[in-house]
Amino acid sequence: MKKTARIAAVGVIAALALTACGDREDDKKGDDTKSSSAPTDVSSSPTDALDQYPDFKACMVSDSGGFDDKSFNQTSHDGLTNAVADYGVQSAEVESNDPSQFADNIQSMVDEGCNSITTVGFLLADDTIASATENPDIDYSIVDFAYFDDKGNNTAPANLKGLTFNTGQPSFLAGYLAAAKTQSGVVGTFGGLNIPTVTIFMDGFAQGVDYYNEENGTDVAVLGWDREKKDGSFTEDFESTTKGQNVAEELISQGADIIFPVAGPAGLGGLQAAKDNGAWGIWVDTDGCVSASEYCDILLTSVMKGMDVAVEQGIADAAAGTFSNEPYSGTLENGGVDLAPFGPNADIDDDLSATIDDLKQQIIDGTIEVGAP
Amino acid sequence: MAMSPTPEAIVPDTEPAAKRDVSSWLPTVRDTLLAIALALTVGAFLVIVSDEQVIDAFKDLIAYPGSFLIYAGDIVKYSAEAVWDAYSALVRGAVGSGPALQRTLERSAPLICAGLGVAIAFRAGLFNIGAQGQALVGALAAGYVGFTYDLPAGIHLVAAIAAGLAAGAFWGGLVGWLKATSGAHEVITTIMLNNVARFVVLYFLAKEAFQKHNSDNLITPPPMDSATFPTVGGLHLGIPLAVVAAGAVWWILDRSKLGFELRAVGANPDASRTAGMSTTKVYIMVMAIAGLLSGLAACMTVLGLHQSVTDQVVGSVGFDAITVALLGRATPLGTVLAGLLFGALSAGGLGMQASAGVPPELIQVIQALIVLFVAAPALVRNFGRIKRRRTKKSSVETEGAVA
Numbered sequence: 001m002k003k004t005a006r007i008a009a010v011g012v013i014a015a016l017a018l019t020a021c022g023d024r025e026d027d028k029k030g031d032d033t034k035s036s037s038a039p040t041d042v043s044s045s046p047t048d049a050l051d052q053y054p055d056f057k058a059c060m061v062s063d064s065g066g067f068d069d070k071s072f073n074q075t076s077h078d079g080l081t082n083a084v085a086d087y088g089v090q091s092a093e094v095e096s097n098d099p100s101q102f103a104d105n106i107q108s109m110v111d112e113g114c115n116s117i118t119t120v121g122f123l124l125a126d127d128t129i130a131s132a133t134e135n136p137d138i139d140y141s142i143v144d145f146a147y148f149d150d151k152g153n154n155t156a157p158a159n160l161k162g163l164t165f166n167t168g169q170p171s172f173l174a175g176y177l178a179a180a181k182t183q184s185g186v187v188g189t190f191g192g193l194n195i196p197t198v199t200i201f202m203d204g205f206a207q208g209v210d211y212y213n214e215e216n217g218t219d220v221a222v223l224g225w226d227r228e229k230k231d232g233s234f235t236e237d238f239e240s241t242t243k244g245q246n247v248a249e250e251l252i253s254q255g256a257d258i259i260f261p262v263a264g265p266a267g268l269g270g271l272q273a274a275k276d277n278g279a280w281g282i283w284v285d286t287d288g289c290v291s292a293s294e295y296c297d298i299l300l301t302s303v304m305k306g307m308d309v310a311v312e313q314g315i316a317d318a319a320a321g322t323f324s325n326e327p328y329s330g331t332l333e334n335g336g337v338d339l340a341p342f343g344p345n346a347d348i349d350d351d352l353s354a355t356i357d358d359l360k361q362q363i364i365d366g367t368i369e370v371g372a373p
Numbered sequence: 374m375a376m377s378p379t380p381e382a383i384v385p386d387t388e389p390a391a392k393r394d395v396s397s398w399l400p401t402v403r404d405t406l407l408a409i410a411l412a413l414t415v416g417a418f419l420v421i422v423s424d425e426q427v428i429d430a431f432k433d434l435i436a437y438p439g440s441f442l443i444y445a446g447d448i449v450k451y452s453a454e455a456v457w458d459a460y461s462a463l464v465r466g467a468v469g470s471g472p473a474l475q476r477t478l479e480r481s482a483p484l485i486c487a488g489l490g491v492a493i494a495f496r497a498g499l500f501n502i503g504a505q506g507q508a509l510v511g512a513l514a515a516g517y518v519g520f521t522y523d524l525p526a527g528i529h530l531v532a533a534i535a536a537g538l539a540a541g542a543f544w545g546g547l548v549g550w551l552k553a554t555s556g557a558h559e560v561i562t563t564i565m566l567n568n569v570a571r572f573v574v575l576y577f578l579a580k581e582a583f584q585k586h587n588s589d590n591l592i593t594p595p596p597m598d599s600a601t602f603p604t605v606g607g608l609h610l611g612i613p614l615a616v617v618a619a620g621a622v623w624w625i626l627d628r629s630k631l632g633f634e635l636r637a638v639g640a641n642p643d644a645s646r647t648a649g650m651s652t653t654k655v656y657i658m659v660m661a662i663a664g665l666l667s668g669l670a671a672c673m674t675v676l677g678l679h680q681s682v683t684d685q686v687v688g689s690v691g692f693d694a695i696t697v698a699l700l701g702r703a704t705p706l707g708t709v710l711a712g713l714l715f716g717a718l719s720a721g722g723l724g725m726q727a728s729a730g731v732p733p734e735l736i737q738v739i740q741a742l743i744v745l746f747v748a749a750p751a752l753v754r755n756f757g758r759i760k761r762r763r764t765k766k767s768s769v770e771t772e773g774a775v776a
Contacts, residue, residue: 064685066733094726095733098688099681100483100674101723104476108727122590123683150587194579196589236575 052088053319059092059114060311061105063121065238066095070292071264072307075285076120076143079311087316102127110135116318118143118311122197132160139318143307144197146327156325163310165330167284168204168370169363170303170339171260173356174282175208177300177339178258179220180352181280188223188251190233190244190270192263201262201284201303203227204370211359211368223251235266244269252277258300260284271295280346287340300348302340306330333364401702408746409714416739417456420731424455458729466724467717473724475607479678481716482615483508483670483687487694488701488708489622490545490666494559495703496626497659498639503548503563504667505691506570507541509684511668513574514540516675516682517583519596529599530676537672538665544570545664549657559660567691574684583682593682602677611677616709618669623705625662635659667691696744715740 060067060080067077077093084091092112094105102124109117110131117138119128122145129147132140139159146162147155156162178187189205191198202225209222224247225232233251235243248259248270258280261267267284274281275298281288284303289296310328317323330336339356342348348356362368421427427448434444467477487504494501515537524532544566551557577583578591585594602609626632637645638655646652671687674680697715701707722736 064688092727092730094723097733098690099683099686100480100678100688103678104720104723105727107472108723112727123592123685126595126681148587193575193591195591236572 050086051320054088054090056087056116056319057090057092057112057114058083058116058118058315058319059094059109059112060118060120061093061102061109061124062095063102063119063123064096064098065121065264067093069238069265070268071238071285072143072305073120075305075307076118076311079308080118080315082308083312083315086312087319089315089319096124099123103130106131110138114138116141116315116323118314121145122195129156129160132157135159139314139323141311141314141318143311146329148327154325154327156327158325159323161314161323161325162327163307163314163330164327165305165307165310165337166200166332166370167303167305167330167337168200168207169332170337171201171204172208172211172363172368172370173339173359174260174301174303175205175210175222176212176359177208177348177352177356178205178260178280178282179209179212179218180355181300181346181348182220182258184255184257185219186221186223186255187258187260188233188248188254188256189260190224190235190247190251190263192235192238192266194231194234198262199225199230199232202232202260203230205260207370221255223254223256235263238264238266240266241269241272245273248273249277252279258282268292268295271298274298283340289340289343296343297345299343300346301342304338304340306336306338310336331364332360405700405747408743411746412739412742413460415742416735417460419735419738420455420459421452423732424451426451427455459725459731459735462725462727462729462731463718463721465721466727467721469724471607473720476720476723477713477717478608478612479673479716480719481712482612482677483673483690484693484697484715485615485709485712486618486670486673487667487690488697488712489618489705490663490670491694491698492701492703492705492708493622493626493635493666494659494663495698496639497635497655498642499549499552499559499656499659499663501545501548501563501660501663502560502695503545503566503691504663504670504694505687505689506563506567507544507664507667508671508687508691509567509570509574510544511537511541511664512671512675512680512682512686513577515668515672516593516596516680516686517577519600519676520594521582523597524599526599529597530602533596533600533676534669534672537668537675539668541668541671542661542665545667546657546661548664549660552660553653553656571684574682578682578684585681591683595679595681596676600676601679609677611673614669615673615712618666619705619709622662622666622708626705631655631658667694670694693740696740699744700747714743 058080060077062073065071065073067073080091080093083089092109092114094108096102096105106117106119106127115138118141120143125142125145128140128142136157136159141161141163143163146164147160149155187209189202191202206222206225206227209220212218213220233247235247237243244261244263244266248261251259252273256279259270259274260282261270262284263270271281271283271292275295280300281295281298282300282302283292285305286302287304288299288302310330328336332338359368363370430444430447430451434441434448437444466473468474487508490504490507491501515533518533518536522529522532548559548562548566551562552559575591578593583593584590585592602611626636634645634650635655637648637650638652642652670690674687675682680686693715697711698708701711718736718740722733725731725735726733
């Protein structure tokens with residue numbers, strides 16, 4: 001009897017608690033829809049800028065990081081989500097657990113009747129081109145890879161577009177900024193793996209620091225990347241924040257007061273180390289003040305790689321029938337890569353800000369060439 | 374040492390080989406099927422609570438308790454729909470069509486091979502956590518022979534397989550040698566060697582000779598066609614090889630002198646040594662065989678599916694193999710069946726993801742739950758047995774608790 005009463009009491013309490021939650025959620029949801037629906041209506045009806053393709057199915061296959069990697073899979077996935085929101089396309093997606101599943105996963109998207117398939121990462125390059133050759137009616141895009149032969153000619157079939165990003169350019173600006181801001185005269189960077197899509201950031205960063213030294217007669221040192229040897233500090237892992245933290249602490253103990261981690265989620269450990277030791281951080285891929293806002297206070301800026309924009313554009317082109325196999329290369333010029341707004345505490349003076357803008361223009365003009373020495 | 378449960382304890386009494394009739398298997402089969410059913414039930418619950426329509430209906434129900442019946446009806450309807458969609462997609466993706474079946478078998482083959490490697494080590498009383506590293510070095514060796522040397526068709530394939538097996542056997546044998554000579558615990562050494570294997574692979578992948586022409590990415594070229602398994606009716610011939618491997622493991626365990634010795638060492642190493650058996654030989658041999666089987670698993674992936682070698686090429690096969698061996702009760706037949714089940718779940722998981730939008734993690738949860746439910750009754754039963762021995766009381770209650 002006593003037991004029954006107790007259970008009943010617990011049940012009532014639980015019901016009350018759930019009701020309370022439910023109501024609040026519901027209210028919030030109501031407000032959200034009200035506030036958010038208004039601007040969408042305004043933007044879509046009068047301008048009517050974006051065509052809608054309700055019969056078009058856009059699909060995506062991740063690499064083994066999965067779509068929740070807070071890094072390049074996730075940013076690319078945002079492109080798909082945005083395409084659904086902006087163009088009203090249908091979507092489907094598959095996450096890969098290991099490379100032996102890539103071919104199956106792409107095929108499963110073909111079987112689902114997808115009109116465009118975006119694959120994420122160079123590991124899928126072979127399976128993507130194989131599937132593209134087999135299915136000429138489907139438009140394919142691949143993030144972080146382009147098909148070039150020895151002479152630099154595009155070898156992709158007509159329905160396959162490579163999406164690459166010259167992240168060296170904004171990293172150059174970040175390197176210049178870091179060299180200007182360092183107190184200790186030492187800045188540090190580290191990567192996830194020694195692969196081109198990672199080291200292009202580190203190399204651009206180091207080149208920016210070198211450029212600052214040449215211009216200003218200073219001697220700011222870069223730890224973690226050697227431009228001559230093409231080698232440096234790596235976590236050998238994109239997942240483990242602990243490893244990122246260890247590598248960053250090592251760099252800080254050697255005097256670095258600005259850390260530039262290029263290791264996806266593992267890089268968050270680098271920002272944590274910077275925060276713990278009163279150093280600055282520069283984030284990559286996305287604006288860190290948005291994607292890793294807990295570290296916004298210690299960020300000078302972020303090097304943004306506009307994978308979401310490129311992916312969405314690829315889908316839109318495919319839907320509109322204007323798709324081409326011309327590889328896309330994100331640059332400062334076309335806005336495919338950029339430097340994020342400076343962090344709230346970065347305290348960049350107007351002179352430096354103007355210099356950065358000027359350098360950006362020079363890179364766009366080709367006066368400064370960012371790339372291998 | 375004495376405190377840790379031996380692997381034999383997890384393997385239930387399958388051993389009275391003298392009178393092994395079908396009825397002695399029934400409890401094991403029943404427990405396993407029960408575990409699978411339980412795991413699928415929990416999975417169904419997860420599908421329901423993550424279904425948007427169900428969540429919306431539930432919110433409405435709480436917001437408007439007056440229309441309780443309507444919304445409760447909605448919840449039931451949407452839940453049923455969500456579960457039906459998910460599980461029918463699972464079945465279709467696993468066995469629903471020719472390509473689906475093919476996918477299931479392709480994914481089962483490496484799991485079976487690596488699972489056999491873990492199982493045979495279990496029987497010798499060794500926890501082989503190192504199938505991952507053994508498979509990884511095997512993949513590198515098989516891949517290297519596959520894409521570097523230009524040999525005639527049949528010979529090239531044999532050479533590539535041999536390289537994969539040898540590398541895996543070496544990596545596994547190392548563990549046995551360390552245990553036999555220095556007493557280093559195999560759990561520690563296998564886990565450490567997994568990391569070493571990954572870094573060894575990364576080291577070689579950074580070399581020009583292991584990279585694709587005109588590329589600095591850490592990925593090798595795919596193996597040449599002459600080094601890949603021939604395909605018959607859509608299935609590559611590595612798959613029957615996995616069944617042959619299972620037969621070989623059965624023969625070693627049940628019919629060979631080595632098998633007798635390794636089971637004896639597994640049951641009691643000290644007694645075996647007193648009886649004149651060389652534990653050194655047994656440890657090295659069994660770990661080398663385990664590594665060889667993991668290397669075979671890597672061949673299934675690299676040579677069967679034409680994969681380029683990267684540091685992730687074998688996925689998590691080495692760890693899945695442990696669950697496969699556990700579910701298969703460390704017997705060859707059980708491992709084959711468990712490997713087929715996990716292969717089917719993996720292939721079906723792709724179907725669920727692609728056509729029902731169910732997150733891929735659900736399959737991993739179901740796999741983990743199956744093993745948990747399989748392991749839990751065994752643990753409970755063991756606990757009961759110890760108690761029985763101590764108190765000499767009938768264990769009717771504990772048996773009841775297990776059921």
